[in-house]
Amino acid sequence: MDFTIIDPAFRWVVFLASSLVALFSAIMMVTRRNPIHCALWLIVAFFSLAVIYLTLHAQFIAIAQVMVYAGAIMMLIIFVIMLIQLEKESVRRSRVTGGKVVGAFITVILFLETGAVLYSFPGSAGKASGVSLPQMGSVAAVGASLYGKYLFPFEIASILLLIGLIGAVVLARRRQE
């Protein structure tokens, strides 16, 4: 879908709705106790992020988000949750240790740092603007970049996936003894 010819008001509505859904489901994911509920809320967050990617002219990444994250990775996680007989997290809530205080402090600093990126953002403009992208096709542009400028990293990534595949099989194999 080409978002450049669509009314900005509609884009605002889409962006605000999906970002609120993403934030809400992320918070729900972190706070739920049942792991299956966590996984389902995370899938909601992934879908709303895919919608946000569409408003940023990144169609290929939006589709890959739904297929790889919401499809493959979450299927794997839910499968493992069902494989492992998970007890509910034991309730030892009211423990405020020094580690948690330090962790909270570090998290606040992290948030401020990521926010500070806004005000110190160097970088040069590239060729593919939001106007020219829909004409040449975002997916075609990503493909040309992957098989041209980034061919070597692309091959490395495929080797990485192969290693992951073999490693998972070797790890999960039942030893015969």
Next chain:
Amino acid sequence: MLHEIPNSLYFGLSAALFTIGAIGVITRRNAIIVFMCIELMLNGANLAFIAAGNMLGSIDGAVFVFFIMTVAAAEAAIGLAIFVLIFRQKGTIDVDEINLLKG
């Protein structure tokens, strides 16, 4: 007349998602939930990449997110296999109980 969505909103959303994920990693004790929080942090970083690529008019942001997704998929396969192994050995995947390397 409404203007374009400012990039700072995208970066703010990305920072918020990353921070929520980091809070989850620190506070939760179930290893699989910690793993899901890490995936959420990766997604926050991905959103920042895409927003920056869109802002600069470059396709490199999308390519970088593609590689991050590759790494996340490999990480999911290996990590979950390790969780299954740990569960077979110890009967739990509570990260406070897994202290075999502590000595």
